[in-house]
Each structure stands twice: as C-alpha cells, then as structure tokens.
Amino acid sequence: MTSAANHQPRRRLDPTVGKARAMVASLLGLTSTGKYRPVDNPPLVLVGCSGGPDSLALAAVTAFFATRGEIRVGAVVVDHQMQEGSAEVAARTAAKLRGLGLDPVQVRTVDLKHDGGGPEAAARAARFGALDAAARDLDAQTVLLGHTLDDQAESVLLGLARGSGTRSLAGMRPRRELYARPFLGLRRDETLAICEALDLDPWHDPANSDDAYLRVRVRQNVLPFLAAELGPGVRESLARTAMILGQDADLLDELAGAEYRRIAEPVAPGDGGPVHEIRLDADALRLLPPALRMRVLALSVVELGGYQPSQERLASAQALLERKGSAGPVQMAGKVSAYRISRSLGVPQDGAGYGKLVFRRSA
Template identity: 70%
Template sequence: MALPSDGASGGASGGGRPRPRLDPVVAKARNLVAALLGISSTGKVRPVPDPPLVLVACSGGPDSLALAAVAAFFAHRGEIRVGAVVVDHRMQPGSAAVADAAARTLRGLGLDPVQIRAVDVEHDGAGPEAAARTARYGALDAAAVELGAVVVLLGHTLDDQAESVLLGLARGSGTRSLAGIRERRGSYLRPFLDLRRAETLAICEVLGLEPWHDPTNTDPAFTRSRARTVVLPFLEAQLGPGIAASLHRSARILAADADYLDQLASDEFERLVERVPVGVRTLPRLELRLPEDGLRGLAPALRHRVLALAAVALGGNQPSFERLLAAEALLARCGSAGPVELAGKVTVSRISRSQSIPHDGSSYGKLVFRRNA
C-alpha cells in the first residue's frame, strides 16, 4: 500500500518551481501532537539514534486514524518510532475484519509494530460502554508494557470532551467529572482535544484515508450516542453555535480547579491518616483511621475528597456523593456509628465509647475505614 500524501499541495514559486503548501488542518494537528510530545513540528530534521516508541490506539475510525497519520509524519523524520494497537472488542459482527483492515492501513502508513488485541468484555453491571472501556485500557496497558512504549496516544477530540461534560452535568457529577477528559493521564496523551471531529474527517480526506465509521456512534441505544446526535445538535440550534467549544472551555477551567483541590486533599489525607495493621498473620489487613477533629476542620470540598481517598486507598471505588454524605454524617454523632457501606466493599464507621475494642483514648471518635475480604 502506498503512503498517503503528506497534506501538501503544489503552488507556484519563483522560477515556476512547485512549492508545497501544507494543508492548514494537517498543520494544526501536527502542532498539537508535537506540543504534547515535546518535539518540533518544523525546522531541520534531527533523527535520534534510539528513538522512543509511541503507540497510537487506533480503531480505524476518523479520529484515531487521523492521529496515526499525523504521528507517522514524526516517525518518518526519525524523532520517534510510532506503532499502533487495534483493540477488537468482539462486540459486533465482523469486528475481526474491521480490526484487520485498520491494521493494514496503519502498516501502510509506516507504523511499526502494529498489534491487534482481541478482548473479552465482561459486563459487571456498569454497562457495556464502561465494560468495553475497561477491557480496552487493559489491552493498551499490556501492549505498552510488552513493547516498551513511552506513551500511548488517544484520539479523543473536542467533541468527545463536550459530550463528557454534558453527560457529567446530566448525572449531577462533581468537579473532577465535569473537568472531562484529561489531556494527560499517566502514560496516556490526548493531543486532539483542541480539534473538532469534522477536522479529523478533513485530515483523512486530505491524506487520502478511508476511515471506518462505527455504527454504535449513532446508535440511540447508547447514552453518549444520543448526546452526540440529538442533544448537542439541539442545544446548538436553540442556543446558537459554539456550545461544544464552550463546554470544552468549561472543562479546562474545572480541570485546573480539580487538580488544585485534589492536591490539597492528598496533602491533608497524608497529614491525617493513621494506617493500622489488623487481622491475623495468615490474613493481614490494613485499616485506615481519620480523626474527627481533623476532618471537621476541613472545608467540605476537601473533607469529601479526603474521605474518598481513604476508600480508594483501600482498593475501593470512588464513592458517590450520597455515600460521602452518609460517611460525613458519622461526624455529627447523631444516631448510628456505622458502618456505612461505600463502593468497592469498603466500609466506614466511627469508634464510639461503647465499643469494646482495644484502643487508647485518642482513638475515640476516629472514622475507621475497612475493606471486606
């Protein structure tokens, strides 16, 4: 398969010699990728002796295919090596053929290595979208470790960000959820969050690529699909254009706020937490204790985060707002001392004077977090 055009078109220069003109949307995409990877998108090519491997998670759809093609440009310059992982969720008929076609296109772009990873999507009550996401990231994590990749690029766009914020609003979520999709999370980078979905389609057209269009993206059975095809267009029609960009801007503002609050909460958690080994030698467990007075002295935004950190630190899930309020109510000393069930088999209770357990006087009133076996 021949490599696609690099997005440059011919133009007259002095003496009639053709001068390539880079398509603006391709140039924009290259700048976004280069900025996040910390490399230059212009100037003299400076190949490195042992370039690091960057993986692109690619379904064959327009967003991830455009990202793969843009990343391939930097691989041809010798600054990085670029490979790809195609995850076959095996949730649709013909998914293996779609994955094979995507892998062939990626190899034609010059990406190497290109892996196809088939996964089993286990429905654990969180819904098919969440289950597929869990399986997908598990496959990408494994591929990155096996191949020695430094980062994995994901093709989420501004439109994906707007949908995430809108869905967070509909669920009544907090600051972190409304902050939407992170540009950086561990080894995962999302360089296209300032790019519209229409622009990734334009990149594919300019570069002569034929992306696959996932039918579930317009399937009304999925909540995100309804947000994409019904709710956002309705809001644009009723409130005027620019809704997606406004939601994206709100996410960027809230992300900075959430990062700051999370760091403060982490500092307070480490200052307050007491880690106590409990259980028998054959089944050791860790119990976390947080003092009442210390928790009461925190602003509610920090207190809720500290309580959530205790649950997550024991291997539980992020508690819902309602569960955090129930845990916080233990501090009021009204009614029961618990336990309150949190997500992921974690419970929290208050040590009361009536409890016949060995503790010193300073333990009285502490909130105790335990994870059930």
C-alpha cells in the same frame, strides 16, 4: 535535460493535517516544521486506536514524527468483544496501522468485568488496563488518545446533567501521567477531514449512533438543540469551561492528595497481598474543608480499585463521621464499602480501629 517529473510541484499540506501535527508536536515537545532532528534511541509513543476517524487520524498524524527520527510510533488496538465481528475489526485496524508505518502494533483482547458501574465503565476499565499493560511491556513513555473537542463538550454536559463536581466538569485533561490527548482542541469533523486528506478508510462504530446510550443522545439531540438556541459556539464554550475548571480541580486534587497521604493508613493482609483496607482518622477528616474532605474519601475508594463514587455515595460515607445512627456499611461502586468502627464493637479507645472511618474492598 531535466525531466518534467522533477518539476512537479510539491503537494500542498492540507491545513487541517498541519493543524493536527502542530497539536501533537506541542503536547509531545516535538518540532513539526524545519529541519529533521533525529535522536539516538528515540522514545516510543503508542496510539490507542479503535480504527474510528478520531484515533485513526491521530495515528496517521503522529506517524509523521517517526519519519523525522524524533520518536518511534506504535499502536494498541483493544478488542472489547462487545460486538459480533470485533476481532475482525481489530485485525483490519492493526493492518491499516502497520500500513501507515507504525511499529509495533498490538491487538489486545479483553474480558469485561462488571463491578456495578455499567457496561461503559467496564469497557473503559478494561481498555485502560490493556493500554497500561502494553505501555509497560513495550516501555512506552506516552499513550495518545484521540478524544476531540466534541468529546470534551459532551463530557462536560453529561457532568452537568448528573450534578457532578469540579473534577467531572473539568472533563478530560490534555495530559495526565501516561496519557495525552492532543486533539482536545480539534472538532470531530476535522478528524474526518484529515482521514479524507490522507486517504484513510476509518471504521464507523455502530454504537456511536445507538441512542440507547446517553452520550449518543447528547451528541445527536441535545447539543444540536443547544447550538440552535444558544449559538454555534456552545461546544467550544463547554470545552473552555473544562479547561478553566481543570486548573482548579488540579490544585484541589493536589491538596487532597497531600491530606490523604497524611491521614490514610493502608492495611494489607498478613500474607503480603495488596492493600484491601484504608483507615482514615475521623477527627482529621472533620477538620478538613468540605472540598478536600470529599476528595480524600473519593481517593480512598479509587485507591482500593473502586470507581469514582457519586456525590450521593460520598455524602453517605461522610455522614458516618457524625456518629449518629448506622455505622454502615455504605456500599460504593466497585466492591468497596465504607463503615466506621462502632464503640459497640468493644474496640479499646487506643485500639487500631477506634476513631477511624474504614474503606474496605471485598473479594
């Protein structure tokens, strides 16, 4: 006689969970339905998880694919030490992730280095440094991040407020090198719904409601006002703007990268240490279209470990090409400065530094 337990109906998949699974599968090239397709030596995918609703939902959804044998899924929890009790929050988050079946799960504690970009920039740099190191140590092919459509809309609006260029307005890309963001088409309230459907208990970061942060004021005050005045689809429209501009920005970045490689001359110290100076041929820079020239200048700063410079700083560096007035230095964020070799320094016209715009990182 068949037991009644065998006739229990299968639990219906929550539609938001199904939608999220499809997003992860699409970005990683996996299957979310049908027969299991286990592979030999499945690649490791890591989830960067703070324990908040977005990243915890992402971790739980991605863990599903580990049960199918297509990938292995682990996680990295970064403790920024910015709040009292952060170590305990990180440890609890790691325990939740192990309970979901993720393996390996690492907690990485970081010390913030303030190089003039503010605490948020310092935290971001430290976080990505920790994620990079974890992926390298564990031989992971991808690190997933839990940014949502709401995060994308906030980024675009902040870029507009700062008067930023195409790359900033393009927001966050779904995939860039090691990092992937499957949830950029998912609303924040949907990640909360996933947590509820899967009986997850996310951590709610008090900083996300602290209006001392500009992003929080945009989230709590500006976007609700715009939605009330312009219509409820304003967040989706901002995210769509990012997607459109992202394609333009990718092309411009590709072209600028080729020009940078053509004209840049990296200089390393005699002891074989890392590159501390980049020289750019001034005549070649002048011949570039402005959109490419500014990107080449910005890339020089970033290549030396500085932060993405503001338009004002880039304009000041570009002004050095006019050979009028000061030869610099122009200070960029992140201990990088720009200057041009002046004739007054007595450098011969065929010397290594003559006719060059120089970017240098200080110790």
